[in-house]
Amino acid sequence: xxxxRKAIKVILYVILIGLSITMLVPFYWMVISxxxxxxxxxxxxxxxxxxxxxxxxxxxxxxxxxxxxxFINTAKLTLITTAVQLCTSCFAAYGFTKCRFxxxxxxxxxxxxxxxxxxxxxxxxQFILVSKMGLNDTHIGLILMQAFSAFGVFLIRQxxxxxxxxxxxxxxxxxxxxxxxxxxxxxxLGKPAMATLIIFTFTxxxxxxxxxxxxxxxxxxxxxxxxxxxxxxxxxxxYAWIMAASVCSLIPIVIVFLSCQRFFVEGVAASGIKG
Amino acid sequence: xxxxxxxxLTSGQKRKIRRNITGYAFILPNLxxxxxxxxxxxxxxxxxxxxxxxxxxKPMEFVGLANFAxxxxxxxxxxxxxxxxxxxxxxxxxxLILALLLAVLLNNKIKxxxxxxxxxxxxxxxxxxxxxxxxxxxxxxxFGPVNQILKFIGISDPPRWVxxxxxxxxxxxxxxxxxxxxxYMIVYLAALQGISSSLYEAASIDGANGWQKLWSITVxxxxxxxxxxxxxxxxxxxxVFDLVYVMTGGGPGNxxxxxxxxxxxxxxxxxxxxxxxxxxxxxxxxxxxxTLIQFSGEKKWFKDL
Numbered sequence: 001x002x003x004x005r006k007a008i009k010v011i012l013y014v015i016l017i018g019l020s021i022t023m024l025v026p027f028y029w030m031v032i033s034x035x036x037x038x039x040x041x042x043x044x045x046x047x048x049x050x051x052x053x054x055x056x057x058x059x060x061x062x063x064x065x066x067x068x069x070x071f072i073n074t075a076k077l078t079l080i081t082t083a084v085q086l087c088t089s090c091f092a093a094y095g096f097t098k099c100r101f102x103x104x105x106x107x108x109x110x111x112x113x114x115x116x117x118x119x120x121x122x123x124x125x126q127f128i129l130v131s132k133m134g135l136n137d138t139h140i141g142l143i144l145m146q147a148f149s150a151f152g153v154f155l156i157r158q159x160x161x162x163x164x165x166x167x168x169x170x171x172x173x174x175x176x177x178x179x180x181x182x183x184x185x186x187x188x189l190g191k192p193a194m195a196t197l198i199i200f201t202f203t204x205x206x207x208x209x210x211x212x213x214x215x216x217x218x219x220x221x222x223x224x225x226x227x228x229x230x231x232x233x234x235x236x237x238x239y240a241w242i243m244a245a246s247v248c249s250l251i252p253i254v255i256v257f258l259s260c261q262r263f264f265v266e267g268v269a270a271s272g273i274k275g
Numbered sequence: 276x277x278x279x280x281x282x283x284l285t286s287g288q289k290r291k292i293r294r295n296i297t298g299y300a301f302i303l304p305n306l307x308x309x310x311x312x313x314x315x316x317x318x319x320x321x322x323x324x325x326x327x328x329x330x331x332x333k334p335m336e337f338v339g340l341a342n343f344a345x346x347x348x349x350x351x352x353x354x355x356x357x358x359x360x361x362x363x364x365x366x367x368x369x370x371l372i373l374a375l376l377l378a379v380l381l382n383n384k385i386k387x388x389x390x391x392x393x394x395x396x397x398x399x400x401x402x403x404x405x406x407x408x409x410x411x412x413x414x415x416x417x418f419g420p421v422n423q424i425l426k427f428i429g430i431s432d433p434p435r436w437v438x439x440x441x442x443x444x445x446x447x448x449x450x451x452x453x454x455x456x457x458x459y460m461i462v463y464l465a466a467l468q469g470i471s472s473s474l475y476e477a478a479s480i481d482g483a484n485g486w487q488k489l490w491s492i493t494v495x496x497x498x499x500x501x502x503x504x505x506x507x508x509x510x511x512x513x514x515v516f517d518l519v520y521v522m523t524g525g526g527p528g529n530x531x532x533x534x535x536x537x538x539x540x541x542x543x544x545x546x547x548x549x550x551x552x553x554x555x556x557x558x559x560x561x562x563x564x565x566t567l568i569q570f571s572g573e574k575k576w577f578k579d580l
Binding site: 129 | 294295297298299300301302304305306308309311312313314315316317319320322323330377380381383385389390391392393394395396397398400401402403404405406408409410412413415417418419420423453457458461462465485510513514516517520521535538539542543548551552555556558559562563566
């Protein structure tokens with residue numbers, strides 16, 4: 001029995017290691033290709049390890065592509081969108097859970113009915129609206145159109161519901177006003193839900209492609225994703241450079257992912273799934 | 276005048292007004308933004324779908340259902356429906372099965388679970404542009420590693436993937452399965468943790484083996500999750516744009532053009548907002564139907580549990 005169990009465990013490890021490698025092979029290929037000469041990326045038979053390494057590819061792409069500008073743009077968009085999203089969502093969630101006011105349920109119903117509407121359904125009128133405000137091809141336009149989501153309100157609200165009202169009541173008796181209760185009690189307690197929302201918004205905005213594709217036309221305003229895409233269409237056959245640029249675009253998200261992995265995983269489980 | 280009015284209010288009314296003001300103060304920042312940038316556009320998209328407009332100073336013109344007639348008469352649009360559905364069919368079931376399989380494997384008491392989980396989840400957080408670029412090279416028909424491996428294992432005439440109109444969507448679907456199964460694996464893992472271990476213990480006492488436990492306990496207990504994952508995946512498939520855009524650009528020909536690609540092109544390259552919005556309403560209708568199925572399904576599970 002014991003040997004059988006051991007054998008099963010070994011098989012399990014072999015399967016898992018095999019699957020992990022299969023999953024990660026594209027990334028490995030990306031990295032080694034980025035270190036080859038453009039003409040050597042495709043070779044028959046293929047090489048899993050290049051004979052000579054060419055790290056100078058990375059220097060070349062920084063010269064060919066204003067990557068720093070793209071990174072700063074993306075970081076700016078990501079940070080501001082995440083911050084606005086987080087603040088307004090927490091405020092609204094507090095209003096919806098801990099305050100009683102006329103029309104609350106009706107307004108919440110409005111959020112409920114629109115949460116399931118995909119962005120792709122209203123992206124065209126939204127673009128028209130933002131353009132009419134004169135915000136087409138600006139970062140502000142892109143931030144505003146992404147910063148207010150029903151998802152954020154829902155996620156935080158779900159968490160605030162679990163905070164007992166007695167806690168707020170006690171604070172009220174102690175003389176705290178509503179804003180004080182929010183700032184001193186409810187907001188700090190909401191950290192787990194906030195972490196989830198931050199991670200979701202951060203990854204979404206950082207990796208977003210379609211939003212910037214529609215809104216940003218000026219090269220100096222473009223994001224990393226758009227920049228890499230532009231580079232790919234310009235240097236279609238310079239495979240090693242494309243791979244080097246792709247590797248650069250992945251590095252920030254890899255760092256964030258590896259350092260906050262726990263929150264990523266807990267987030268998916270806690271938020272009960274939102275694709 | 277206002278002072279006089281204030282004087283007439285009882286303290287109870289005053290408190291009520293104050294409470295309303297506080298409540299609205301909390302929700303207004305989000306409500307204003309949400310109304311302007313989401314709620315109004317949602318309504319406006321229904322309006323636009325029955326209008327003819329190119330976004331210029333020229334006023335909109337009411338055309339009734341002509342936009343819908345136009346897109347359904349358009350061979351390209353009907354094609355996008357077929358392509359989107361075939362993408363969904365090729366993506367949903369494999370993603371579901373693989374995600375479940377990975378979750379079951381990882382739910383064992385083994386060392387290094389976190390590392391494996393990271394490896395499986397990683398493609399999900401990698402950007403589509405980078406991922407699309409590398410897979411396009413992997414799928415390169417003449418020298419790409421995928422076809423070299425296929426030739427190596429004896430397939431002398433491997434598919435030409437993204438440049439072949441019959442295989443391009445298959446290639447996109449493979450990348451999609453690879454990218455998203457890690458995410459749904461996490462969903463399944465969370466659900467697996469919720470299954471009471473006493474069920475397995477009881478089965479062990481009855482002499483059930485691993486497979487029997489998987490089929491008779493794990494799979495049935497996960498049915499609500501599977502249903503939920505299926506709904507989410509299907510909706511996600513109908514919204515596909517980026518992956519197709521970066522891998523094939525909708526080609527070869529129009530072989531991989533999806534519904535959202537169509538909406539995008541109609542709106543932002545030919546500036547025909549009417550037909551684009553009609554396409555968007557079709558997308559809305561599809562997602563609505565799937566969501567309604569979800570609601571009725573959830574009701575069923577709640578009754579059962």
